[in-house]
Amino acid sequence: MSEQKLNQVLCAVRGGPESRETVTYAIDLALKTGARLTFFHALDAEFLNYATIGPLSVVYQELVEMGKFTMLILVDRAKRRGVAEVNYVVWEGNIRKQLHQAAIETKAEVMVMGRPTRSPTQNVFKFNEMEKFAAELEAEGHLRLILVPDTPSE
Amino acid sequence: MNGLIRNPLSGIGYRVSGVGNQITAYRLLLPAFLLLLIWPWAAMDEAQAQETAVAVSPLLTGLIRDTQEQPVFDAHITAFSGKDILAEAVSQEDGRYTLLLVAGDPIPDEISIHVERHHFQAAEYAVNSSAIENLRQSNLLHLPIITLERRITPGFWIATLVFVGMLILIALGKLHNTLAALLGTTLIFAVSYLGPPLYEGLYIFHFEDALRYIDWNVIFLIMGMMIVIAVVERTGVFQWAAYMAYRLSGGRAWLLVIILMIVTGIASAFLDNVTTMLLMTPVTIRIALSLGINPLALLMPEVMASNVVGISTLVGTPTNILIGSYGGIGFNDFLSNLTPGVVLALIGLIVYNLYTYRHDLQAHQSGGGVSDVLLQRLAQKGRITEPDHLIKAGVVGAGMILLFVLGEKVHLLPAVTAVMGATTLLVWIKPDIEEMIEAVDWTTLVFFMTLFISVGAIQEVGLISYIASGIGKLVGDNLTLAMLAVIWLSAILSTVIANIPFTAAMLPVIGFLSVNIPGADSKVLFYCLSIGSAMGGNGSLIGASANMVTAGIAERAGSPITYMYFLKKGFPALIITVGLATIWLFIRF
Numbered sequence: 001m002s003e004q005k006l007n008q009v010l011c012a013v014r015g016g017p018e019s020r021e022t023v024t025y026a027i028d029l030a031l032k033t034g035a036r037l038t039f040f041h042a043l044d045a046e047f048l049n050y051a052t053i054g055p056l057s058v059v060y061q062e063l064v065e066m067g068k069f070t071m072l073i074l075v076d077r078a079k080r081r082g083v084a085e086v087n088y089v090v091w092e093g094n095i096r097k098q099l100h101q102a103a104i105e106t107k108a109e110v111m112v113m114g115r116p117t118r119s120p121t122q123n124v125f126k127f128n129e130m131e132k133f134a135a136e137l138e139a140e141g142h143l144r145l146i147l148v149p150d151t152p153s154e
Numbered sequence: 155m156n157g158l159i160r161n162p163l164s165g166i167g168y169r170v171s172g173v174g175n176q177i178t179a180y181r182l183l184l185p186a187f188l189l190l191l192i193w194p195w196a197a198m199d200e201a202q203a204q205e206t207a208v209a210v211s212p213l214l215t216g217l218i219r220d221t222q223e224q225p226v227f228d229a230h231i232t233a234f235s236g237k238d239i240l241a242e243a244v245s246q247e248d249g250r251y252t253l254l255l256v257a258g259d260p261i262p263d264e265i266s267i268h269v270e271r272h273h274f275q276a277a278e279y280a281v282n283s284s285a286i287e288n289l290r291q292s293n294l295l296h297l298p299i300i301t302l303e304r305r306i307t308p309g310f311w312i313a314t315l316v317f318v319g320m321l322i323l324i325a326l327g328k329l330h331n332t333l334a335a336l337l338g339t340t341l342i343f344a345v346s347y348l349g350p351p352l353y354e355g356l357y358i359f360h361f362e363d364a365l366r367y368i369d370w371n372v373i374f375l376i377m378g379m380m381i382v383i384a385v386v387e388r389t390g391v392f393q394w395a396a397y398m399a400y401r402l403s404g405g406r407a408w409l410l411v412i413i414l415m416i417v418t419g420i421a422s423a424f425l426d427n428v429t430t431m432l433l434m435t436p437v438t439i440r441i442a443l444s445l446g447i448n449p450l451a452l453l454m455p456e457v458m459a460s461n462v463v464g465i466s467t468l469v470g471t472p473t474n475i476l477i478g479s480y481g482g483i484g485f486n487d488f489l490s491n492l493t494p495g496v497v498l499a500l501i502g503l504i505v506y507n508l509y510t511y512r513h514d515l516q517a518h519q520s521g522g523g524v525s526d527v528l529l530q531r532l533a534q535k536g537r538i539t540e541p542d543h544l545i546k547a548g549v550v551g552a553g554m555i556l557l558f559v560l561g562e563k564v565h566l567l568p569a570v571t572a573v574m575g576a577t578t579l580l581v582w583i584k585p586d587i588e589e590m591i592e593a594v595d596w597t598t599l600v601f602f603m604t605l606f607i608s609v610g611a612i613q614e615v616g617l618i619s620y621i622a623s624g625i626g627k628l629v630g631d632n633l634t635l636a637m638l639a640v641i642w643l644s645a646i647l648s649t650v651i652a653n654i655p656f657t658a659a660m661l662p663v664i665g666f667l668s669v670n671i672p673g674a675d676s677k678v679l680f681y682c683l684s685i686g687s688a689m690g691g692n693g694s695l696i697g698a699s700a701n702m703v704t705a706g707i708a709e710r711a712g713s714p715i716t717y718m719y720f721l722k723k724g725f726p727a728l729i730i731t732v733g734l735a736t737i738w739l740f741i742r743f
Contacts, residue, residue: 016712017448043710048432048703058387062436065535066711069440069528076525 006035010108010143012099015041015070022114022148027078029112029146036085038106039074041067042098043090064090096133103142111137112146212255212289214281216297218245218269222619222626222666225249226302228363229271235262261290267297272357273310273615274302307355309345310615316341317612317659324652325696331652332597335604339364342611359614367610368603371479371569376602377594378572379469382554383425384593385579386547390539392421392433397536400441407447407515408508411455414438415504418456419463423470424551427460427700435707437536444532449713451514454720455507457704458692458727462500465688466493468558468568472602473657473687478568480661481668481680485558485568491681495738499689499731506730510723543583550579602654609658618659622666633673637739640664641682645732648690649697649725657687678743685735693728695720 011026013019023039030037045060071088078086089106091098103111115130134145214233218226225248233240233253240262241253255261265281277300281289289295320338323329329337342358349356395417403410414434421430434456442449464470468478468485477483508515538544554575561571580590612618629636647656664683668674691698695705695717701724705715 014710014712015443016708016714018714019712045710048706059432059436062393062433063707063710066436066439066707069531069535070443070711072528072531073443076528 006030006033006109008106008108008110009033009035009037010040010102010106010111011037011074012040012042012102012111012113013074015039015067015074019074019114022112023074023077025146025148026112027081027083029110030078030083030086031081034084035109036087037078037083038086038108039071039078039088040099040102040106041071041088041090042095042102043067043092044095045092046094064092099133100137103137108143110144110146112148115147210293211257212261212293212295214241214253214255214265214267214289214295214297216251216253216267217299218249218251218271219299219301220274220619221301221303222623223670224619224666226271226274229269229274229302232268232270234266234268235264238262240265261286265289267300269300269302271302272359273305273307275305277302304616304619307357307615308353309349309356309358310617312345312349312356313342313358313611313615314617317608317617317655320608321651321655324655325650327696327702330597332601332604335601335608335655338608339604342608358611363614364607364610367613368606369476369479371567372475372606373599373602374569375469375475375479375572376472377599378569378574378576379426380594380598381576381590382547382551382572382579383429384590385543385583385585386425386551387429387433388540389544389547390537391544392430393437393536394538395421396434396437396441397533400444400532400536405445407445407451410441410445411452411507411511411515412504414452415455415459415500415507419459419500422460422464423466424555425470427464427471427698428703430460431457431700431704432707435704436711439708439711439713440532440535443711444528448511448514449708449711450715450719451511453704453708453713453715454723455503455511457698457700458503458507458724458731459500460700461691461698462503462689462731463496465684466496469572471684471688472654474684475568476654476657476661477680477684480665481677483677483680484562485555486562487677488684489559491742492684495685495735495742498738499734502730502734503727506727510726546582547579550575550582553578605655605658609655612659613662618662619666622663625663626667626670629667629671631672633671633678634740636667636671636674636679637682637743638736640667640679641686641732641736641739644683644686645690645693645728648687649693649728652696653687653691653698657683660687673743676743678739681739685732685739689731689735690728692724692731693721694724697724 006029009026009030011023013022015023026037026039029035043063045063048059067090068088071090075086075088089102091102099111102108113130130147134147137143137145216231218229218231220226225245227245227247227249229245229249229251231243231245231251231253233242233255241255243251243253245251253267263283263286265286267279267281269277269279279297279300281295281297285295285297316338320334323334323337324331328334343361343364345356346358346360396414399410399413399417402413418430418434421434435453438452438456439449442452465474466488468474468483468488474488478485478488554571557566557571557574558568561568580587609618625636625639629639644656644660660683664679668677668679671679688698691701695701695715701715701720705720708715
């Protein structure tokens, strides 16, 4: 883990139990570097198109609220751990694009993410695709991507 | 034939003349009066005689069936005398036909009946001489039942492959359900219209024939319920119910699971399972995270309860709507014949889930806990947002249930009740009508229509008959064996096949078995199909649409439900719930 001075750490997670390690890593990193920590949740509701029956607009609002609530729990956790500056953002749309955009707009030096798990439904990244995405981000000079629990991609 | 053709006018004249013999004073006046009276009729005598002759032309009637004693409609029947065509007819929905011979023509000494229909072998029947003599005497002859043998054509294989392909596309999620069914229907029509000029055996059926297979009762019932649901879902009642479950449980996770399962189950009994889970899942995840519980420890019991309890009413699942319409099973029938079994299965499911998730449910006591700000936010989002609409929807909903229950006595179709309820609600609430029209999931209605056509195609080419015949041979006259076969086969198959198309395809099979197996006329096999196809959905992730949407939302909250995870937790639940429901059916029937 890098201990150099950082201004902004972006932690992109879903927020469930499987994110625990990733969140812990990001909090630790923010504490050690004095960086502002931003939790980032990208909501992709494309899967709702495969629901044959359903109140999609209402569900969409519920999903947004679920995302915000999840992020607020993480913010709460980070504050309890002593992170001075912490906030969250929930963006809607294609996750890959949103991650890319967040990397630019937040001006974060580091993005912390969990490795993708195998999933039965459409996933943002295919199982072995994450490192390629990390390399792309770094090559464009936006930020460094740290995949948890593995070591940084560099 | 002449002996039967009587001029009714002359008959009247004769009888009245007899009266005139008894009353002398009228002897002169009466014939004049009668002449005046019957003159206009007499002028029409010739035309009337011809018309009457048509009405009593020699008739040959009969019935066409297939080898499973099911009526065959649309068969083309021709009566021949040698090579001369005497008459032609087409069999009706009930398989009956009437051949009308030309009035006045002598009846030939030899008559043969030729029957042709697509996907069947042609049949011939020679009318014997004594029957022909009877026809001459009475102008009417009831022919024996003619049985048609199925014929496997290239159209059979195409329709079968298209249907299987559609099931695979739906199961794998490669195409939207509606698109998969629409593609299947399009292929069937393309082959039916473009194929026969190349090779006649490619014919499956025409558009007009396909429309016969669409069950409009199902379409309108689903449409009506969608509008009602569209109003209810916006009231925030689901979020409120979930939050109340959280409050009532007082932080006891095991109690929260039980309450959530019951709430979800009741909601699923009146609304469709997908809607219920779409609305319950996000709020359940928020509650789980607030308590520090693994969200899956709440979501899995919920979705399983939704799949199990949904079948207790006619409108709880699309499969029940299909079964009810096809089998003539009403709201009351489902309530009285299935609900006790469902309650039994739910109790088993609760016990199973409390045991399976005991570690997750205990874990929260040592961990979890969120700030007061978050708890306030949870409470704030767990409010009823449109109480006025909820009250009105409640009143209309109660009225609809009353009509579902009592309407059967006046043959009020559930579809009519649903449309009446939906319209009443719209008129009363006066919502943005465009918003409400958008709330009707038209793609789903198209899915059902195209699904009916796809199932109609495999029914038309004989695949359903072969399956029914195979199962019939397997179970023989043994109702117990048939019940076990239907309930468990449909449960297991529902774990890999989408249960709506599966149920739609199985209905004619169950219809056949219900007629042919002694004791099955109680419609018990339809209830077996209902239980199997719905509770079977708990066996795998792809077994029910509700499972898929729950998994989709859970994954977005960082709690993915993998195929293997669902199989591991869900399959034992399938065994328990289907087992308990089977016991109930044996007690009940």
